[in-house]
Amino acid sequence: MAVADLEQRLDPQGEPTGDPPSLDEDELLRIYRAMAATRRVDERCMKLQRQGRIGFYGASTGEEAAAVGSAAALDEEDWVxxxxxxxxxxxxxxxxxxKWFxxxxxxEEAAEKGRSMPCHFSDRDVNQVSWSSCMATQLPHAVGMAYAADYQGDDTVAAAYLGDGATSEGDFHTAMNFAGVWDAPVVFICNNNHWAISVPSEKQTASETFAQKAEAYGFEGHRVDGNDVLAMYEATREAVEKARRGEGPTMIEAVTYRIRGHSTSDDPSRYRDEEEVEDWRRKDPLHRYQKYLVMQDVAAPDDFEAIHEEIEAEIEEALAAAEEGSPPDLESTVEDVYDEVPPHLADQMAALKNQLEE
Amino acid sequence: MPEMTLVDSVNDALHTAMDEDDRVVVMGEDVGVNGGVFRATEGLHDSYGEERVIDTPLAEAGIVGTALGMAMYGLRPVPEIQFMDFIYPGFDQIVNEIAKLRYRSGDQYEAPMVIRTPYGGGIRGGHYHSQSSEAYFTHTPGLKIVVPSTPQDTKGLLLSAIEDPDPVMFLEPKRVYRAVSDDVPEGHYTEPIGEARLAREGEDVTLIAYGAMHHVAMEAAERAADEGVSCEVVDLRTLVPFDRETLEESVTKTGRAVIVQEAPRTAGFAAELSAFLHEECILHMIAPVQRVTGLDTPFPYTLEEEYLPTPTRVLDAIDETLTY
Incomplete structure (x- = not known):
């Protein structure tokens, strides 16, 4: 079987290939800003973890285009x-x-009230439900949510993200199957970053591509250059529009690379060659996009410096605010298990408070 | 009031809920055109259409997992797991996702859904159509666990569960789906989740059971009465959160308790109830709590009647508490 072509809009030197993107200058810059912010926030957070100020972090260095390019194709009311x-x-x-910090x-000020470990971002204000740490479990939720939106006559679309490792989970196959059978308005976006902690993608699947798995479930899979933010935008936009037209799900395989370790708890030198990482550093999605923006006269090199400085200042401000934040109240431990605190939990809290006061 | 079997009262509750609220959808294996393998969803497909009564692909994790997504978006899904023995592929979705959504999102998202599933032995179903695995779920914070034993309670509790803002597991005692019937009010009514029902008043010993075992306890109480022993019978109805007040009051009065469950003995729900009673009522107790349970074995096929608690075994346990 022939491997599907890798969809691209920018070559590795940032030269446009094919049609120009359907984005105006403001949108192109907003995308750059979010990618640059992701890179810088990640760098800051890795340091915070090394300094012992946060417990855990999983950076997305090298994968900013896959995230931001796909996000740019969603409407505000879509769910993530x-x-x-x-x-x-x-x-x-x-x-x-x-909110991030x-x-x-x-x-206590966190949207999820300090209940989840870092990198489990969730906020109703942006229609995002956090993943749970268990692989692929969010995918059936996305399909059900999409079904419900369709049932209620809304044209809301679900964007369901996963990594290459998650495609081995039962929940991935179940979600893909339900989505196909139901023609649900959902877009599966799989970051094939080549590594699931220490396991390379060739040990994850015998399929030629991850995108081709969609075919078995009766819908299209696209293999997209995940380091090309415009290709990610266009592929996701087409999939989202198709879903909104009631023509069902799509899977996008974003071919990219996890430049850093899986998380702050991981040492990738145990299982992969630095040479491979260096190859991918040369395909950096931010550099490629910068070249494109300069070539198209959307931005001058100095503009990037200004954007970066703004972002750094915002990070410092947000970080300072978060460091002033409070831990959640002890009593909140038993809240939100149920809509109302049941008597047995109220008693357990009373007993705990007594013990702590002794 | 029409007389109904327990399975008909499930069906009546579903019709009532779907009639009242467009957000209620029923989903699962064979629940649509076929009306469910036990006919619990009979007629719903004709009345409400295939978009609301969904014949899903055959995957339990998909059934409960997609139901959670629907609940997040504002629907009130009522997924059916055809037999409780088949629920384990959906276990992770239930204990890690459905049960924890409200908590881990800081109350931003909730999971108002009811997982209905027939449970328990006595229908010659062997290992995989007989299990009573409530204890796996009672151990999971975030779930409410309801087990009705009579048609009237079944309808009222199922309607409560569907209105409840939290995920509810609704375990239906399939052994008595058609073996018990009583008068069931027409239209909408609810029975409170978290309240036990005092099914029989007595003085000497408290029998505590739920689901199909409630009927075993009632028969034992009847036979005990013939021998001059007065049994109080508590039908627990809700396992999580269970009605501590009613249990405490009853056992404080009688000083003796026998708990009946058909699940395996070790770490079963009866153990939790027993621990509770010893913690709260010890100064009023004349004898230690007795448990009458299934064996710590897979559920047997040919010898299922020997495996399941019987009124005779309950009478033996009553005797143990009286002669302690």
Whole structure:
């Protein structure tokens, strides 16, 4: 079987290939800004973890285009079901850095009230439900949500993100199958970043591509250069429009690379060659997009510096606010297990408080 | 009031809920055109159409997982798992996703859904059509667990469960789907989740059971009465959160308790109830709590009647508490 062509809009030197993108200058810059913010926030957060100020972090370095390019194709009312490396989606969709850092610090002020470990971003304001840490479990939710939207006559689309490793899970196959049978308005976006912690993608599947798996479920799969933000935007836009027209799901395989370790708890030198990483560093999605923006006269090199400085200032401000945040109240531990705290939980909390006061 | 079997009361509750609220959708294997393998969803497909009564692909994780997505978006899905024995492919979705959504999202998202499933033995179903695996789920914070035993309670509790803002597992005692019937009010009414029902008043010993075992407890109480022993019978109805007040009051009065469950003994729900009673009522207790349970074995086929608790075994346990 022939491997499907890799869909591209920019060659690795940032030269446009094929049709120009259907985006105006403001949109092109907004995309750049979100990608650059993701890169810089990741760098800052890795340092925070090394300094012991946050417990965990999973960076998406090298995968910013896959996140931001796909996010740019969604409407505000669309829902997002992310995996670990989709921070850029929320940043593009206007989520504040202050909320971001409150979440990382586990503060009471966090949208999820400090209940989840870092990198499980969730906020109703941007229609994002966090992933749970268990692989692929968010995918059936996205399909059900999409079914419900369609049932209620809304033209809301679900964006369901996953990594290459998650395609081995039962929930992936179940979700793809249900989506196909139901013609659900959902777009599956699979970051094939070549590594699931230490396991390379060739040990994950015998399929030639991840995109071709969609065919078995009765819908289209596209293999897209995940380091080409415009290709990601266009492929997702077409899939979203198709879903909105009631023509069912699409899968997008974003071919990209995880430049850093799986998380701050991982040492990739144990299982992969630095040479491979260097090859991919040369395909950096941000550099490629910068070249394109300069070539198209959308931005001058100095403009990037100004954007970066703005972002750094925003990071410092948000970080300072989060460091002033408070830990959740002890009593909140038993809240939100149910809509109302049942008597047995109220008693357990009372007993715990007594013990802590002794 | 029309007389109904337990399975008919399930069906009546579903018709009532779907009639009242467009957000209610029923989904699962064979629930649509076929009306369910036990006919619990009979007629729904004709009345409400295939978009609301969904014959899903055959995948339990998909059924409950997509139902959660629907619930997040504002629907009130009522997924059916055809037999509780088949629920395990959906276990992760239930315990890690459905049960935890409200908590881990800081109350931003909720999962108002009811997972209906027939459970328990006594229908010659062997290992995989007889299990009573409620304890896996009672151990999971975030789920409410309801087990009715009579048609009237079944309808009222199912309507409560569908209106509940939290995920509810609704375990239907399939052994008595058609073996019990009583008068069931027409139209909408609810029975409260979290409240037990005092099914019989007595003085000497409290029998505590739920689902199909409630009927075993009632028969034992009847036979005990013939021998001059007065049994109080509590039909638990809700396992999580269970009605601590009613249990405490009853056992404080009688000083003796026998708990009946058909699930395997070790770490079964009866153990939790027993621990609770010893913690809360010890100074009023004349004898230790007795448990009458299934064996710590897979569910047997030919010898299922020997495996399942019987009134005779309950009477033996009553005797143990009286002669302690």
């Amino acid at each position: 079901f992310p995996a670990l490396r989709q921070g850029g989606v929320m940043l593009y969709r206007g989520w504040s850095l202050e 409150h979440h990382l610090f586990g503060n």
